[in-house]
Amino acid sequence: MSPKTINSVVILILVVLSLAIFVNSMTKPLGRDEQMYCTGGVLLGQGKMIYRDFSYAAQLPYHPLLYAALFQILNTNHYLLVGRMVSVVCDILVMLCIVGIYRHIFGKFAICGMLLGLAGALLYVFNPLVDYANGYAWNHDIVSLCVVTSFWLFVSTDFKRKSRYWRIAAVGGLLTLAACMRITTALVQMLFFAALVSQPAESIKQRIKTALPFLIATAVVLIWPVRVIASAGRAFFLNLIWIPRMYGKWLHEVGMFHGKLGLTLSSFKTPGYFVLIVMAIYLCATVVLGRRKLNVSEKRNIFFAALLVLVFFIIALIPPTMWKQYLAMPVPFLIISFAWPLLYLRELADKAGRMKHFKITAAVVACCVVVGVVSYPIVLYRTVMLFYPEGWVPTQVHKISQDIAERTEEPKRILTLAPLFALEGGCEIYTELSCGSIIYRIGDRLSAWNRDITHTVGPRSLSKLVEKEPPSAVIVGVEMDFLEEDLIKTAVKPDWERKVYENGPVVYFRR
Numbered sequence: 001m002s003p004k005t006i007n008s009v010v011i012l013i014l015v016v017l018s019l020a021i022f023v024n025s026m027t028k029p030l031g032r033d034e035q036m037y038c039t040g041g042v043l044l045g046q047g048k049m050i051y052r053d054f055s056y057a058a059q060l061p062y063h064p065l066l067y068a069a070l071f072q073i074l075n076t077n078h079y080l081l082v083g084r085m086v087s088v089v090c091d092i093l094v095m096l097c098i099v100g101i102y103r104h105i106f107g108k109f110a111i112c113g114m115l116l117g118l119a120g121a122l123l124y125v126f127n128p129l130v131d132y133a134n135g136y137a138w139n140h141d142i143v144s145l146c147v148v149t150s151f152w153l154f155v156s157t158d159f160k161r162k163s164r165y166w167r168i169a170a171v172g173g174l175l176t177l178a179a180c181m182r183i184t185t186a187l188v189q190m191l192f193f194a195a196l197v198s199q200p201a202e203s204i205k206q207r208i209k210t211a212l213p214f215l216i217a218t219a220v221v222l223i224w225p226v227r228v229i230a231s232a233g234r235a236f237f238l239n240l241i242w243i244p245r246m247y248g249k250w251l252h253e254v255g256m257f258h259g260k261l262g263l264t265l266s267s268f269k270t271p272g273y274f275v276l277i278v279m280a281i282y283l284c285a286t287v288v289l290g291r292r293k294l295n296v297s298e299k300r301n302i303f304f305a306a307l308l309v310l311v312f313f314i315i316a317l318i319p320p321t322m323w324k325q326y327l328a329m330p331v332p333f334l335i336i337s338f339a340w341p342l343l344y345l346r347e348l349a350d351k352a353g354r355m356k357h358f359k360i361t362a363a364v365v366a367c368c369v370v371v372g373v374v375s376y377p378i379v380l381y382r383t384v385m386l387f388y389p390e391g392w393v394p395t396q397v398h399k400i401s402q403d404i405a406e407r408t409e410e411p412k413r414i415l416t417l418a419p420l421f422a423l424e425g426g427c428e429i430y431t432e433l434s435c436g437s438i439i440y441r442i443g444d445r446l447s448a449w450n451r452d453i454t455h456t457v458g459p460r461s462l463s464k465l466v467e468k469e470p471p472s473a474v475i476v477g478v479e480m481d482f483l484e485e486d487l488i489k490t491a492v493k494p495d496w497e498r499k500v501y502e503n504g505p506v507v508y509f510r511r
Helices: 002-028 032-044 062-074 079-106 110-125 128-133 140-155 164-179 185-196 202-230 234-254 260-269 269-287 296-317 325-330 330-337 339-352 353-375 378-387 394-407 448-454 462-468 481-493
Strands: 414-416 472-476 497-500 507-509
Touching: 002 079, 002 110, 002 378, 002 394, 032 062, 032 448, 032 481, 062 079, 062 353, 062 462, 079 140, 079 330, 079 339, 110 140, 110 269, 110 339, 110 353, 110 414, 128 269, 128 325, 128 330, 140 164, 140 185, 140 296, 140 472, 164 185, 164 202, 164 448, 185 202, 185 296, 185 394, 234 260, 234 448, 260 269, 260 507, 269 330, 269 339, 269 353, 296 330, 296 339, 325 330, 325 462, 330 339, 353 394, 394 472, 394 507, 414 481
Parallel strands: 414 472
Antiparallel strands: 472 507, 497 507
């Protein structure tokens, strides 16, 4: 098969995988966290300031700023669709970066690198944890893209050329952007900085000169978040540290949490993850046995890639409560880390003239890909939904929201733990419930003073909010009953109209 034909086949498969990524996003049920992320973007676009004017729990502010900018530029109220499309674009780019990194690393073995990169893309898309985590309107996908892009820039940089300064600055800026979306990514940024200053240099002055663009870019990207934090004061501390701590405690009290060891082991047992562990063990053994033949740059890159994977596993274990989407973050970096051992085996086969040994490795990779694909065929099965846009979740949410808005009387203020159903129809929400149920669950555990600072409310303090500003409608049926029963008891009157939406919420309209 000619190189041109191989490239065409690879491109065709990548297009199919891109469509699968898109459909995965469009068919996911509406997530609880998406309420907070999208609503944060809407409120920022309305001129409100994050933390100071409304709560945004456990996260830093760049992600809602991105959403706010897109909502304003596109002049749309399809908030969930836009948020999910951001994730779709990021996921497709991560997949393409995996292929691009392999092709770059393999250099003169371009076809081999392309095919192994395609194998990596398949292992990425068909991994069940990646499939579960990707596609929501949250910050997971864009953080992954920022780090993968930074990694590609870093490993492809010639630290002897002047162009390195712009590339280093880009790495610093991207990683700071990621850290200001998800704070735990700061550990990744520290690892990159350590790898940067450990690069070979003629003197300490040269090391400082190399590191300076990274630090300058970091400082520039930090300007806006620092201003936001400074204007919020104590509200920022409560949102970032105190509220997540109380929320984690509440989850443990009600039993809504996973044991970290048990969740990790159960995730590793899935075929899509298990084949990655098999490949990692096989390639680690190869590197250990051939470590004396590896050149210095290969050793440095293998060590850096391995540390990056380790850091993401550590990040997954840091929060008080662990969710399986956290274990999706290491997957693309684990796949990328395989590139250098595979390159070593390809070069060894080329020098020794023994392609038979490399063919065994290629067969191992192919078997792992087949197991990953066959064990999780839903990725391909659901692509039929591409031709049924009426069934896409963002489409359904927007349609229901429009109908709710038409039925709601002025001032169109809606009481709900699912603010997207109100906002997409152009209605108003209570900013005290902008995070949905995330903070509402533990709102009453905060002091009255802290609730005022963070603009939050709990079930027992809800009545004061409703008395001050009565709602025009109440949306329920999106959370657990015991969380929503106070919304009905507090606001809904016997003469209100009740409407149940198919595959959607239950709405009470004031009449």
